[in-house]
Amino acid sequence: MLDHLTYTAPEPKIIQGAKQDWELVIGLEVHAQVASNAKLFSGASTGFGAEPNSHVAFVDAAMPGMLPVINEFCVAQAVKTGLGLKAAINLVSAFDRKNYFYPDLPQGYQISQLYHPIVGEGEVIVDMAPGVARRVRIERIHLEQDAGKSIHDMDPNMSFVDLNRTGVALMEIVSRPDIRGPEEAAAYVAKLRQIMRYLGTCDGNMQNGNLRADVNVSVCAPGAYERYQETGDFSHLGTRCEIKNMNSLRFIQQAIDYEARRQIAIIEDGGKVVQETRLYDPDRGETRSMRSKEEAHDYRYFPDPDLLPLEIEQGWVDDIAAAMPELPDEKKARFVTGLGLSEYDAGVLTAEVESADYFEQVASGRDGKQAANWVINELFGRLNKEGLSVETSPVSAAQLGGVIDLIGSGAISGKIAKDLFEILWTEGGDPAEIVESRGMKQVTDLGAIEKAVDEIIAANPAQVEKARANPKLAGWFVGQVLKATGGKANPAAVNELVARKLGQ
Template sequence: MLDLTYEAPAPKVIQGAREDWELVIGLEVHAQVASDAKLFSGASTLFGAEPNSNVAFVDAGMPGMLPVINEGCVALAVKTGLGLKAAINLRSAFDRKNYFYPDLPQGYQISQLYHPIVGEGEVIVDMAPGIARRVRIERIHLEQDAGKSIHDMDPTMSFVDLNRTGVALMEIVSRPDIRGPEEAAAYVAKLRQIMRYLGTCDGNMQNGNLRADVNVSVCRPGDYEKYQETQDFSHLGTRCEIKNMNSMRFIQAAIEVEARRQIAIIEEGGSVVQETRLFDPDKGETRSMRSKEEAHDYRYFPCPDLLPLEIEQAWVDDIAASLPELPDAKKTRFVAEYGMTEYDAGVLTADVENAAFFEETARGSDGKLAANWVINELFGRLKKDGDRAIGESPVSAAQLAGIVRLIKSGDISGKIAKDLFEIVYTEGGDPETLVEERGMRQVTDTGAIEAAVDEVIAANPAQVEKAQANPKLAGWFVGQVMKATGGKANPAAVNEIVRRKLGAD
């Protein structure tokens, strides 16, 4: 295992006009279950469909229509819980959360307040190489999404699209363990990474498939420690919830802005009102959306249309046995198996597709060298070329592995390899075949290299005298020989022969 140091979360300290304040943050992350059908109907979850085209009768709240639980969604929620080392509740139940809004046709949302499918777990958040922090998960519950109100089609009217209505969500609720904006973003990123590895949520924040409600409060130094001792939430200050954040950058900005707003209110003698707020990134401010309701305001009660959900331990065990290798385990293995740094392992395992591409490249080649080429050459080229995803790479893992093998065998130099990579990237082709057809194979014949060195030395007697007086100037001859051989000469052999010829050893 990696030698990680688990720190107590270091609080973000904000200087107010009169005193210092610390941040306390908890997140409710809504992750769309990676299911083709909705939670209680067979309607499609396809994103971008025509408005109101993916709506079953039960989604639209038609009288007499009864929900039927999607077993696949339950399995993916259990899988997520197992991936977060959480307790799986063999008995859970659904409740109705009652409120009236145009995009909620039933007049209630089916959720799980009292008996969630998943209990307590944890997320290990990587903050720096060798440094990680634990964030406790309080619960994960299943619920159906609401629809979408559209206000920009006609300034005089509002429209409702029910395509998202009934889409299965996992609400992942953290404890108030997060102490700063950067840590909050890192936590959401780690959740996204784990769920993508598990295949339970695609993590597409742009489409709204992963979004977070961020609870922010401020307290005086020392008050958080009092909360830890007493579990009395009053020590943490009054929290406000920032709704529907779908960007890591905006999450950080919103936390900072909201914390400073609360500090200003308290230091001016006022009291923070518990409420739900929205973040306006253009104005750099949060604004009130509605007063924060408590559970009783939603008049929760058990959903009469659904029996309690009971699952077998054997079924849970089967799901556990099917879990893939998760990011932390894969990162540990990459360091041990391929001898790479923890940083490089972190880069390669940050995304499940990137990790798979690297492993295919490393198979049958040199793992450490493959890591260097994937990270520096391929990722760098993809970023330069419009930040393309690994799935859009013109160079396949097999082609990159071929380039790495040619370097390792000494058939091509690092410089030739870069030229070859560019050819494969822009034109395609088999690296071995290209090297043969284009005469790119490295010159390793010491006789031919020595002849090239002799020619350069003979043509530059003045430079020879300088190099003999100052051995550091021998590099000039190396460069000239490489130029004369079109970069094909073995650099190590050139260096050795030049130094011997000049008596620079």
């Protein structure tokens, strides 16, 4: 949270039922694929898009006698994520077997951490709007291996299994039921994604399934959530249903809204919500039942006999903490306090780590507000229009910085700068060289500007009388002078000369 700002908590989402008002309560289990070249317990590649079953080691395929070996880098990535969420790091953790049968799980169990996770309680500050934020508590982060993928659309009579994802390291980030609306849920996932991308612990690619969420939704009467906070009794929150494998922020919001209204309709009709796992169908805009919700005992968890408890040293954790990059909230605060940016502009610039890095290169040694204006309005506006990203921008940070330097030195005006930006976008090149070779320097010779002003005034006596009667019309002369000089005349000098010549 930015210490120099005052935050207020957003109001809970109120849904009007047929008989009464209801409030939403949401908790999320976010599965983030660890950014690692190798899997959690094998050396097989984690590369996306390879031929089916081409990135599978013997241990991933559960070949007899194959033993898992922990990937230290994946452990470090989980620790770094925990530190980024201001969470407790457990120096001793352990792996358990979660037993269930599914074709894409060749072992017949998933190696996970139920009883002793590697990361304990933390928090995420979710910015909902300038000055409005929600504190979402993190219950735990545990490491586990991903399952494979069942493919059903290649042959109508058969299903196929791709084990490339089997054994890929996941961090499951479990929140407390602190989220109170669909927009908050999406903002929370977006904030987690932002933090992990800054840390380099997960690429956040939701389209490829590298970041996905299981969303737990329940509804309760107004005031029930406060009673839960006072007592810790979850029964106040109503029966929850879990919506599995959500990989779109927009779909998360739509699924929550539909599921809440579905539950409200059941309760108000005199029925009871059944605790279950559901799937969201974006084509129909509705959730549908997948299976009854399992409890921990249904999976017969027990300590994995092939893996000793994981013990890490505090010194190793301290070394990871010392090498941590600047996090988005810290960077945003620095942009506000150090560069004088508004909270909104700082938020836009820090939304993606690539955008923040680009801006910092542009702003280095220059006026922060001017740099922000050019990056947000000119660069981002054009990137959005062209469907490009900062990484694929035709105009580099060095080039944009060069444009700002030319404005600052008085070599070009703001209007010329926009023409120069267009040339850089379409043709590239060095800004200073382009200005010199194409004669784009603004006219600063007061004698030449004054001559142009005198000619415009002499040619328009009727307009002169109007401007003297109404000083606001002097802008017409400024525009005519700039037009006559091809936009190269220094605007400040033109304004001053026009005002003086008109006796204003």
